[in-house]
């Protein structure tokens with residue numbers, strides 16, 4: 318056993334709470350843990366679909382690998398295991414970073430949100446079996462945030478009972494939709510509806526873009542991949558230009574509004590229902606795309622920091638693990654706390670979303686404005702805090718953190734995208750401010766928007782802390798687990814306060830002495846939590862397969878893994 322493995326084993330021996338109990342709490346119960354592990358075992362024991370190191374792959378190899386694994390999953394593995402795309406098991410599979418995230422996570426749910434019963438009956442079975450592969454095409458080259466500015470039009474042709482879809486200029490071209498570039502043959506396309514020269518705003522249309530046999534683009538369609546990005550390499554974000562493309566009248570997804578054959582426009586629900594898909598995604602992606610990513614980065618950085626020996630605390634004494642340095646504890650442990658605290662706050666948000674969908678089934682959408690405010694604010698605050706934290710955790714691993722061998726750069730490059738998609742964060746914060754504080758006149762409004770953004774960040778952080786604090790109070794668990802959760806709650810709250818003492822001092826909410834006490838309290842909590850650090854990240858229960866990290870493996874064998882990984886570099890195929 319290597320020295321590093323022995324160090325990690327010693328650390329595990331001093332954890333003072335039941336790690337399995339905390340895993341069960343994090344998962345939502347022992348049965349959930351059992352289900353998640355069963356899925357992980359099936360995935361990891363099937364070489365066709367298990368996670369592999371993509372650090373050395375080209376962009377094209379990563380895309381092809383993601384598509385191949387996904388098709389195998391849906392065509393072979395799910396039927397073999399007797400699982401359907403809506404089985405609980407599949408919700409755990411999405412963690413295994415494959416392709417078709419927009420098809421499965423956006424296109425299909427939006428079809429369910431916007432489609433009539435007949436339209437769902439027509440397209441859903443095809444989508445579930447991958448006979449059609451869809452994208453959600455809303456953003457254009459020239460507009461992403463300002464939806465009322467979208468330029469793609471859908472003009473109703475009464476004579477032929479068709480819509481004519483057109484991108485009037487280059488900036489109207491759809492740009493960014495995931496799975497669009499090479500995979501999708503259908504698009505759930507958002508366009509401005511026009512009837513007899515009158516504009517009715519953004520509406521959803523089902524548009525076939527490729528031939529189902531040859532996969533060639535259909536007439537009037539120009540489609541392709543937008544090129545290399547910061548991350549999301551397994552996803553072919555694409556461009557789509559439509560030149561006078563005709564679709565049947567029946568392809569307007571008409572749960573909320575329809576156009577009669579004679580061109581009469583009939584609305585059936587609030588025009589805001591067209592925004593519902595964005596509320597849903599903001600409410601449910603945070604756990605899988607931001608918080609889970611932070612938990613992986615914490616697992617890697619904490620395990621590595623416990624085995625990385627560097628320097629002496631006392632001259633002449635043996636080298637210490639970098640986790641002994643208070644600065645390292647300050648870098649890492651508040652983000653371990655954030656993972657737990659935001660995980661439970663996101664759970665509350667998704668529960669609120671599910672409650673809203675039940676109200677919506679009874680035609681009650683009165684809760685939509687509040688849910689829009691909370692989901693917009695949470696999406697902005699949590700995605701930013703998590704992605705900022707992942708970058709700090711990467712830097713805390715020194716040089717090896719800068720290598721793909723650590724696994725953290727790939728984790729960060731995917732998580733940070735959540736600050737932009739589904740609503741750019743600043744815009745989301747301002748939406749939350751508007752709904753929480755009311756809309757002043759546009760000029761007073763723009764002049765105060767910088768402060769409003771900060772007010773909303775504080776408002777949402779307070780929601781996160783109080784949600785977790787009340788959740789702990791109600792939680793039935795052993796005392797050691799409750800104690801460590803209370804420490805994490807206090808640490809997250811204090812780290813947020815200490816990062817903003819200026820604001821508290823400015824308004825006289827805290828005195829300078831109280832600010833000193835808050836700072837001292839945080840340092841004391843770091844020391845209290847330090848002995849449990851490895852147990853807290855082990856409780857996330859990320860397998861080595863899922864982490865794909867030479868620094869974060871469960872056994873702590875960092876250096877052997879690093880050297881074996883580097884030797885696989887394509888540059889090492891030849892000595893010269």
Ligand SMILES: CCCCCCCC/C=C\C/C=C/C(=O)SCCNC(=O)CCNC(=O)[C@H](O)C(C)(C)COP(=O)(O)OP(=O)(O)OC[C@H]1O[C@@H](n2cnc3c(N)ncnc32)[C@H](O)[C@@H]1OP(=O)(O)O
Pocket residue numbers: 411418419421422423453455456461462463464465495589592593595596601602605685686689737738739740741744748752
């Ligand atoms: C578990 C599976 C997960 C798998 C996922 C895999 C990974 C997926 C990766 C990527 C997918 C990404 C997809 C996308 O990015 S899709 C495109 C997303 N785009 C946006 O979010 C656009 C953001 N812009 C907006 O939301 C709006 O333009 C706006 C809110 C910024 C401004 O709206 P606008 O119409 O310009 O004016 P107002 O501000 O006046 O709003 C009008 C009115 O409507 C209300 N409202 C606005 N948005 C919503 C909403 N989402 N829900 C409910 N209500 C909304 C607003 O409050 C106003 O109401 P009023 O005051 O009563 O008039």
Ligand SMILES: Cc1cc2nc3c(=O)[nH]c(=O)nc-3n(C[C@H](O)[C@H](O)[C@H](O)COP(=O)(O)OP(=O)(O)OC[C@H]3O[C@@H](n4cnc5c(N)ncnc54)[C@H](O)[C@@H]3O)c2cc1C
Pocket residue numbers: 419453454455456459460461462463492493494495549554734737738739740741742743744747
């Ligand atoms: C990885 C990834 C995947 C994506 N997937 C999809 C997809 O599947 N389907 C899809 O339709 N789209 C997708 N998108 C596009 C995404 O939804 C948009 O990029 C996003 O909505 C932001 O719009 P934008 O890019 O036009 O930014 P802009 O709105 O142009 O933002 C640029 C700057 O302007 C500021 N700004 C803009 N408006 C305001 C305002 N009113 N007040 C104050 N500041 C403002 C913003 O804060 C930002 O700083 C994806 C994007 C990414 C990065």
